[in-house]
Amino acid sequence: MSIDIKQTESLDTSVVPTSRVALAASIGATVEWYDFFLYGSAASLVFGPLYFSGLDGAAAQLAAFGTFAVGFVARPVGGVLFGHWGDRVGRTTMLIWTLVVMGLGTALIGLLPTYDSIGVWAPVLLVVLRVLQGIGVGGEYGGAVLLCTEFSPPQRRGWYGSWAHIGVPGGLLLASGAFSLAALLPDDAFLAWGWRACFLASVVLLAIGALVRSRVMETPAFAQVQERKEVASVPLAELLRAQPRTLVLAMGTRLVEGFTYNLFSVYLLAYVVGELGRPRSWALTPILVGAGVGVVLVLVCGRLSDRVGRKPVYRAGAWGALLFAFPAAWLAQTGERWALAIVFVGGLGVLYGAIYGPLAAFWAELFETRYRFTALNTMYQLSGVLASGLTPVIAAWLVVRGDGSLWLVATYAVVVAATSLICARALPETRPSSG
Numbered sequence: 001m002s003i004d005i006k007q008t009e010s011l012d013t014s015v016v017p018t019s020r021v022a023l024a025a026s027i028g029a030t031v032e033w034y035d036f037f038l039y040g041s042a043a044s045l046v047f048g049p050l051y052f053s054g055l056d057g058a059a060a061q062l063a064a065f066g067t068f069a070v071g072f073v074a075r076p077v078g079g080v081l082f083g084h085w086g087d088r089v090g091r092t093t094m095l096i097w098t099l100v101v102m103g104l105g106t107a108l109i110g111l112l113p114t115y116d117s118i119g120v121w122a123p124v125l126l127v128v129l130r131v132l133q134g135i136g137v138g139g140e141y142g143g144a145v146l147l148c149t150e151f152s153p154p155q156r157r158g159w160y161g162s163w164a165h166i167g168v169p170g171g172l173l174l175a176s177g178a179f180s181l182a183a184l185l186p187d188d189a190f191l192a193w194g195w196r197a198c199f200l201a202s203v204v205l206l207a208i209g210a211l212v213r214s215r216v217m218e219t220p221a222f223a224q225v226q227e228r229k230e231v232a233s234v235p236l237a238e239l240l241r242a243q244p245r246t247l248v249l250a251m252g253t254r255l256v257e258g259f260t261y262n263l264f265s266v267y268l269l270a271y272v273v274g275e276l277g278r279p280r281s282w283a284l285t286p287i288l289v290g291a292g293v294g295v296v297l298v299l300v301c302g303r304l305s306d307r308v309g310r311k312p313v314y315r316a317g318a319w320g321a322l323l324f325a326f327p328a329a330w331l332a333q334t335g336e337r338w339a340l341a342i343v344f345v346g347g348l349g350v351l352y353g354a355i356y357g358p359l360a361a362f363w364a365e366l367f368e369t370r371y372r373f374t375a376l377n378t379m380y381q382l383s384g385v386l387a388s389g390l391t392p393v394i395a396a397w398l399v400v401r402g403d404g405s406l407w408l409v410a411t412y413a414v415v416v417a418a419t420s421l422i423c424a425r426a427l428p429e430t431r432p433s434s435g
Contacts, residue, residue: 021151022163024216028099029144029167030174031209035106035202036071036137037175037265039130042109043068043392044270045179045280046195050114051123065392067127068266072381072389074134079377080236082139086373087235090218090226091150094373095143096210102136103206105129110199142376149364150219154432155306161360162302168356169294169348172265174205176288183280221369235371236378246366247375251383252423253362256318257355258387259416263409264290264347267395268332275404276335286341290348297353305358309431311424314362317354318424322417324351329406365430387416 047067048060078098086094109129115122144164152160178201182194218226225231232238239247265287272283305313328347331339367375398408 021147021216022160024095024213025144025147025164026166026170028095028209028213029140029164030170031167031202031205032099032102032137032140033167033171034174034178034205035102035171035199036133037172038106038178038198038202039071039109039133040068040262040266040392041175041179041269041284042195042199044266045183045273046191047126050191051126053115062393062396063123065266065270065396067123067130069385069389069393070127071130071134071137072385074131075138075381075384075389076378078135078138078140079142079381080374081135083142083374083377084235086139086143086146086377087222087232087371091143091146091222091373092213092216092218094139095147095213098136098139098143099206099210099213100136102133102140103202105132105136106199106202109133110196110202138381139377141380142373145360145364145376146219146222146373147216149361150221150369157365158305158310158358158361158431159299159303161364162299162357165298165302165356165360166295168261169291169298169352172261172348173288173291173295176265176284176291180281180284180288183284225369230370232370232374235374239367239371239375239378242371243367243375246427247379249423249427250363250366250379253314253359253420253427254380254383255387255423256321256417256420257352257359258384259391259413260321260347260352260355262388262391263395263413264344264352267392267409268343268347270392270396271332271399271406272335272340275399278335278337278340282337282340283344286344287348289341290345290352293345293349294353294356297349298357301354301357302360305361305431309429310358310362310365311427311429313358314355314424315421317351317356318417318421320351320354321347322414322421325410325413325417326407328413329410333406362430366427 043064047064051067052060052063078101082094082098106129109126112125112129113122144167145161148160148164149157175198178198179195182190182198185194269283269287272278273280301313301317324346328343331343363376363379364372394412395409398412399406402408
């Protein structure tokens with residue numbers, strides 16, 4: 001009989017998440033997402049003129065966003081690869097390898113010559129390194145979540161799981177902060193070396209993350225699977241045979257999370273600077289504030305899900321995203337600085353925090369331990385291609401179709417949120433009863 005996360009009450013509850021476990025999950029995840037989201041900021045502000053200078057205006061921007069999407073297409077490869085071995089060998093070993101792969105790809109982007117230097121090889125190599133980033137972060141998600149949730153007592157799983165989830169807003173906070181500082185440089189210096197310094201700094205963060213993670217032991221839930229000799233031979237095959245419906249519905253709940261994040265952190269950044277002609281700081285500063293608010297609210301909403309349930313907290317955030325879609329479009333189109341602040345802080349801080357906070361525990365509790373690493377990675381990364389990676393491209397295309405307005409983007413946002421709400425309704429509440 002396989003060990004389900006809901007059965008962990010029978011495990012050794014003296015082994016609970018220590019500060020080291022929570023730190024390992026949150027720091028490592030933050031480093032990986034810092035690396036990944038740096039690319040989003042660079043795609044919005046830098047890569048068009050530097051690596052696609054042979055194209056004009058919107059075409060260069062679309063090409064840059066296309067390479068951004070490539071990373072999301074590569075993420076399922078890393079998710080399946082690291083998920084397979086995470087369910088076969090263990091969680092912590094794979095988490096160190098994901099850091100190494102991600103760090104290598106990011107540092108090399110910081111050293112990559114531009115189109116003017118090596119011609120067409122510049123965008124080709126940029127795509128290759130983006131694929132490497134995608135593979136690294138593709139394996140990160142499931143391991144970071146399980147490091148927290150499989151150590152935690154059932155009644156606090158939402159709280160501890162949310163520590164792994166602060167990596168996303170935390171990574172954006174660091175990436176936006178780094179780019180905000182670099183953007184203070186004169187334009188020539190920023191394009192010549194300022195943005196590169198942000199990528200090369202990841203080497204230091206990588207070393208810190210790997211050191212912290214190397215000191216964490218295997219999770220109790222997976223250790224018992226090993227002791228009982230119940231390790232899955234082919235985790236993906238077992239997942240698809242046992243829980244295909246749950247996998248598809250969980251992917252649906254991911255749509256509003258990925259879309260909300262990448263709309264506000266990537267596309268609207270480019271829209272404010274490119275379409276509206278506003279200074280970079282008008283977008284980067286509120287993104288920075290929104291990411292900071294998001295870090296706090298992810299933790300708050302994760303803890304709240306331990307009290308009232310995973311689904312009520314998630315649904316509140318998803319309904320908020322649906323209702324905010326058209327007001328956000330109107331506010332952004334005004335181009336006023338105060339309106340942009342509301343859009344970015346409201347979207348990235350308040351809405352995203354409510355949506356993302358309870359999802360670590362919710363998703364982990366849906367699947368069995370034997371193939372849970374594979375399940376979380378597969379669910380998160382496959383859905384991420386549409387939910388996250390293609391969001392900037394789709395939004396840019398809809399704005400072109402809408403003659404520069406955001407109304408079609410807002411309509412798409414409503415459809416995405418409604419789809420996620422329907423999928424959540426079809427899934428069970430997973431919070432353990434307090435009785």
